[in-house]
Amino acid sequence: MLRTKRQWNEIIKLEKALLELFPGTTDTLLSIGEAQLASGDHESGLRTLQQVKLLNPSLSAQVDQLKANYILIDEEDELFDDLEPLDMTGPLLNALGIQSAILVDPDSAVQQSVKQVMAGAGVQDLEVFDSGQKAWDWISNGQQPSLIIMEWRTLDLTGVQFIQRVRQRLISVPIMVVSSLVSQSEVPLVKEMGVNAVVEKPFDNATLMAEIITLLQQQQYPTEQISMDRKIIQCLQLGNKVEANRLIGIYLSNPDYDDAGKRRMEAEYAFYEGHYMQSCTLASAALKQSHDSLELLNLLGKALMKLGDFESALKCMKKAQSLSPANIERACRMASLCAEMGDFEDAEDQLLQAKNLDAKNILVLEAEAQLALGSGDAERATKAMASLESLHRIVAFINNKAVALVRNNKFEEGIALYKSALEALPPPWGHAHDTVCYNLSLAHIRFSEYERALQSLEKVKSGPTTGIGKKAHSLRKKILHAQQTNTHLTISVEAKELNNPNDPKALVPEIDFAALVDGIAASQGDICCYRIFSSEGIASEESIKLFQKAPKLKQRRPAS
Template sequence: MLSKASKIAMILPNAQEGDVFMMGLGALNARNVTCFTSAREAYQVAVRQQFDFFVTRMEMPDLSGIVLVQKLRETGNYGQEVHLFVCEKLNSKIMNVLYEMDISYVLVSPFTKQLVSAKIAHVFQAEKDLPEFEQRFREARSAFQSNLLEMAESFARELESQNPTSEKVHVLLGDIASKNEQPDRMIVHYSNAAKVNPKSAVAAHKLAHAYMKRGDHRRAAQILNSLAHLNPYNIKLLENAGISNLQINDFEKAQSYASQLKTLDVKNKTASEVNVQVKIASGDFSGIADELRNSHDDKEIVAFLNNAGVKLAKGTDVRGALNMYQSCIEQLQDSKYIHAVYFNMGIAYKKLNDYENAASAYASAVRLKPDFEKAAQSLAECRQKLQETRRAS
């Protein structure tokens, strides 16, 4: 329940608009209010401090409000907070995301003092007078977010028996199954949600995610491709669409979704990773580190590219892995984690029985990180193998 003591964040494009909303909050004696004119700054603060109520403008200059809401939910710290979403115009593409986020309070321009004050008063009153079913649902969702999954499922089952036509209860049961790594049960629950509301993009998206968890990326891609044009603001849907199409080697679609994600948020990690994986699949290793720099820190870049190289080496393309490692070394010369790339390069050379180059790579790893015992041991093994080969010849 909201009160005058609730922590409130207002994300609005200018101080003048902030003053209008502050008047509405002031009428309710709300004083614990923080105003932001930058959505990115609001995000950085909100991940460190917990806010109870957000007034969020869609049309923010640095990051749209609809993206901010989703990024906050992705942190895992939010889900029970109240949102008043503010926009110039409301359309089905925005509503689809708000529906998936379970956000029902919306205010559309014009933002007069009277309308703003009335809307804020309505939100506070509605939160005070929540129906019992909604209160119980929030308790179930709170347990889910706290990883009390048995409790969450018990609450959700009780709600399901009370109202078997509640789409969001079926979705919550599917989400619980997802956390329990039970894709078959996910499919059952999300299918039930789709039966309740056949036109629901939420149920369809969740069902596609369940197929991805089961490894059926082709079926997932079919669903997500049909949903994407209706949901151009849904970050998770576009991420899943990019990943599923990448998995079935439809690189053109995968890159198209990555491009959409970059338009929403230039720092989106999945978009960068999809673009890089498409380049790697085509044997083009140029600029892959630069592609990741906007979204990944130095350690994450090395880890991601190293893992990509390992996948190539574990398959049949060991030479491709070596080419990628060499490209990474050239692009990441100043990285303090580059020793890990040299180590994996040594493994790849060893797989080709090229102990000379393997020893050289391991030696570079040890030179850069003298306490790297695994690399030192591998270097010693390679040198011993080289000595044995020379003696034999």
């Protein structure tokens, strides 16, 4: 209709809106270029058509035909020659729909190629770093790129270290690894960390652009099962359970997705809802019918931790670590589990493995602080905590552990943990210190030690207008009233310990976890399939012949 009426400006507006929804769609970009030419804006139209050729060289013939349709040959030659190579100083459409990107690679040739590709796609904000440490320092200062492109073997901070630090801070940013140096033992970690694509070196610009387009489209509107998995988990990690629930509904109704994957998504959702027994049951069922065991072992281990079955949880995590030995977060969890079971020697061994991977990782520092507090080593705990940006998780750990001790009639041990934490907290005193004081006061109230509870509240330095200050002031009034009326003060739901999650209500399901986990083995086939799925342009002549005889699968990349 718009074309019939030759309403070119309206077509441009409509197609630009579609391009924002479906980044990198070259048919849309081609339509915009045609409309620009038809409206008389030849310069913008030619630039847009040049972007089409860059994003999808197979459309070169259509681009040339459009130019021939709308521009006289002599005018075309003059204008087009001026734009080859593409004039980056002129206005370009942001064909990828991203605001910024970073490249981490010391190779100047790769830097130049990526700069050319991103600039041609209309992405002007590209930060380039020749080392992982420089890139991490930039991100640590609060920067949040829309896309990360990285070499695996980088200076100062390796891919193993950099990618895990990034995922701890930026859950949903898409990541592309451009490297031929990812070892087979590291491939599972790449998948665990939610890497969106792996491109082998050397590469050509057309291949790189095609992978970036697919990556961004799947990130925004996933159609592949692996992309949908990643999107749902990211929504859950970010606390967006409404969107996660919507996506799971689509996931469960898709007949192309396997049953094991569907059970896993149900198990993941149950975990984030706090239904840990249901999560265990679903994850166990999925594990029996799935080769994708790593994510399920992670989930099962976390759920068992919540249910207090530390022995089974540790078994799951040790198995997962044998499949992907470079996972820092899991090594730290295993150290925590060993400490919970009283095996401090094994806990230190697990912590040492995490340190060997990345001693400055925030999770490693937190794990060391937790082990030190548990053993009463305040000096070591202080040193570990001094490097942390936030003590929130440390305070939560202290409180959970101390509350568990107090509730199990180990009152003196719980009080000692609180006091050890107060001694170890590094200056300046702040919210973390006041939260521990408040929770210590609640522990004394449980045993009607009101004077000690008041003494602990006196150490809260936050003003009465702050959150913790208000709570401390309110609790102080309740204690004084109980003393004056000679009544017993009970801790209501509203006055429960800060940072202490709800205790799981369900019992551990009756599943033979030992037999289930023992039956899992590393699958080289999984690694091979992952490499085939993630790579292009590197097949040998023999492998190409094999692929020609293989069953036809759905096209991975949506048609442009």
